[in-house]
Amino acid sequence: MSGYDLTKVFSLSLDNVWPAQHSQIYPELARLVRDGLISQTGDGPRGRKVYSITPQGIDAIRNWLRETEPDYAIRAESILRLFCLWALPTDEALAYLERDRIEYQRHAEEMALQIASLDWSANVSQRGARLTIEFGYRYYRGCLDWIDWAKTQIEAGMLRAGGPMPVFIEPPPPSLH
Amino acid sequence: MSGYDLTKVFSLSLDNVWPAQHSQIYPELARLVRDGLISQTGDGPRGRKVYSITPQGIDAIRNWLRETEPDYAIRAESILRLFCLWALPTDEALAYLERDRIEYQRHAEEMALQIASLDWSANVSQRGARLTIEFGYRYYRGCLDWIDWAKTQIEAGMLRAGGPMPVFIEPPPPSLH
DNA sequence: TGACTCATGTAAGAAGTTACATGATTCT
DNA sequence: AGAATCATGTAACTTCTTACATGAGTCA
Numbered sequence: 011m012s013g014y015d016l017t018k019v020f021s022l023s024l025d026n027v028w029p030a031q032h033s034q035i036y037p038e039l040a041r042l043v044r045d046g047l048i049s050q051t052g053d054g055p056r057g058r059k060v061y062s063i064t065p066q067g068i069d070a071i072r073n074w075l076r077e078t079e080p081d082y083a084i085r086a087e088s089i090l091r092l093f094c095l096w097a098l099p100t101d102e103a104l105a106y107l108e109r110d111r112i113e114y115q116r117h118a119e120e121m122a123l124q125i126a127s128l129d130w131s132a133n134v135s136q137r138g139a140r141l142t143i144e145f146g147y148r149y150y151r152g153c154l155d156w157i158d159w160a161k162t163q164i165e166a167g168m169l170r171a172g173g174p175m176p177v178f179i180e181p182p183p184p185s186l187h
Numbered sequence: 188m189s190g191y192d193l194t195k196v197f198s199l200s201l202d203n204v205w206p207a208q209h210s211q212i213y214p215e216l217a218r219l220v221r222d223g224l225i226s227q228t229g230d231g232p233r234g235r236k237v238y239s240i241t242p243q244g245i246d247a248i249r250n251w252l253r254e255t256e257p258d259y260a261i262r263a264e265s266i267l268r269l270f271c272l273w274a275l276p277t278d279e280a281l282a283y284l285e286r287d288r289i290e291y292q293r294h295a296e297e298m299a300l301q302i303a304s305l306d307w308s309a310n311v312s313q314r315g316a317r318l319t320i321e322f323g324y325r326y327y328r329g330c331l332d333w334i335d336w337a338k339t340q341i342e343a344g345m346l347r348a349g350g351p352m353p354v355f356i357e358p359p360p361p362s363l364h
Numbered sequence: 365t366g367a368c369t370c371a372t373g374t375a376a377g378a379a380g381t382t383a384c385a386t387g388a389t390t391c392t
Numbered sequence: 393a394g395a396a397t398c399a400t401g402t403a404a405c406t407t408c409t410t411a412c413a414t415g416a417g418t419c420a
Contacts, residue, residue, distance in 0.1 A: 014399050028267040029260050034380060036401055056388045056399045071274040075283065082290050083206050085262040089322050090205040093315045097248040106252065113259050130352045137346055138270045140353055141337055145266050152329040160318055171311050176321075191371050211408060213373055233371045233416045 012060050013039050022124060023139040026117070026146030042067070088113075092160070096169045103169065107161050114153040121147035189237050190216050199301060200316040203294070203323030219244070265290075269337070273346050280346065284338050291330040298324035 011019070016039075017032040024030070039061060042048040047067035052060030063071075088110065095103045124143050129136075167173035188196070190213045197207040216238060219225040224244035229237030240248075265287065272280045301320050306313075344350035 012399080013401090017399095024267070024270065025260050027261070027263050027270070029262065029380095031381070032400080033382080033402080040401095054399090055390095057401095058399060068274055071271050075268060075271060075275060080265040080268055080287065080290070082265045082287075082294055083202050084204070084326065085206065086204050088257040088259045089319055090201070091252060091257055092322075093201065093204070093319050094248045094252060095318065096311045096315045097245055098252060110257065110259075113257070117259055134273045134346055134348050137350075138273045140345070141272065141340075142266055142270050144336065144353075145263075145269075145333055148329055148333050149261065149326075152325055156322055156325050159321065163318075168317070169311055169314055173314075176317055189371080190373090194371095206408095208409070209372080210374080210410080217373095231371090232418095234373095235371060 012054070012058050014058065019139070023143050023146075026121070026149060027142050095164075100164060100167075100169065103164055104161060107157055107164070111154060111157045111161075114150045114157060118147060118150035118154065121150060189231070189235050191235065196316070200320045200323075203298070203326060204319050272341075277341060277344075277346065280341055281338060284334055284341070288331060288334045288338075291327045291334060295324060295327035295331065298327060 013032060013036045016035050017030075020028070020030040020035070039048065039059075043050065043061070046064060047070050048061045048063050050059050051062040054060065092107075095106065098106065121143055125140075125147060128140060128143070163176040166176075168176050190209060193212050193216075194207075194209040197205070197212070201207070216225065220227065220238070223241060224247050225238045225240050227236050228239040231237065269284075272283065275283065298320055302317075302324065305317060305320070340353045343353075345353050
């Protein structure tokens, strides 16, 4: 892939997992070439440069997966904001959540579209994308459910002093395949 | 709260939403004081400094919520890794997912514990935390479901060239409260 | 008295964002 | 011919992480 292609991958299947802009991607590609983890294997019109991963590059990925500890925390600005929702009057807070709800729905639908349009004959490495897109779809659907719960709680006065203790709605247990 | 208190809040109820270390928090508190958004309203042993939000600070939060566009994308390193899972042999990939599964379970249980131990008589701004902890609980439970789906797909040979097209398991529609 | 927790800070470097900057090709 | 898209890069700045650095209070 080229830097341009990668920018599109990040803005589509990886946007809900790890965003990256072209200004970050191009210098990183240069670094990877310098370190021998990728190499330029083609070109095209308008100065297009196509890169491929080298055996050392594959080793580096394996080493990353095997030797480093995953970080299970996430970073979600749209949720962080709701930590501060007490600063708005109740009716405005509810309107705020309704706007979020529409956005989550839009994102979920976009993910479903992407899943439907995936080229399944593509190479194995591109199939990894299927896992992260499924994740994105489920994530945004989960946000929808959570927003509905939050709206109910706030309508009931949860963010008012002396308001009721929220009802903890237990989601269904994980399905066992 | 003090910087030390805030560090704990970030490592508990906010860790699944927006991580921050003390080395980021202390300079930021100094900046907020300089800008008049918070002020020191108490102290304690060992140089402890307690800050409170000022009316200008509340205005700044309201302004943030009202005037800036939320970013609905998330950043999840543990999911990004799975984008590269094709680089491992199938049995190792499955073992990898099993490890993740245990971690997600652990995180979900931790969130449930936090919910159970929340002091509900605390002030309104601390109640906002209840929303993000619920989000974290649901997030990790969702990851569990997703991991189970991914394991089934990979066991069926999804990451092998020519392997089967994955079955898209439709999650239940959002509940309407 | 020794270990642990509480408590605050700084510094260097890495990572990420926003804006600047340019130009070729394709499509209508 | 003009607009849109393809395509690559750099620069300045902000944010974030990791490591360094210090010391007081508490508890066994």
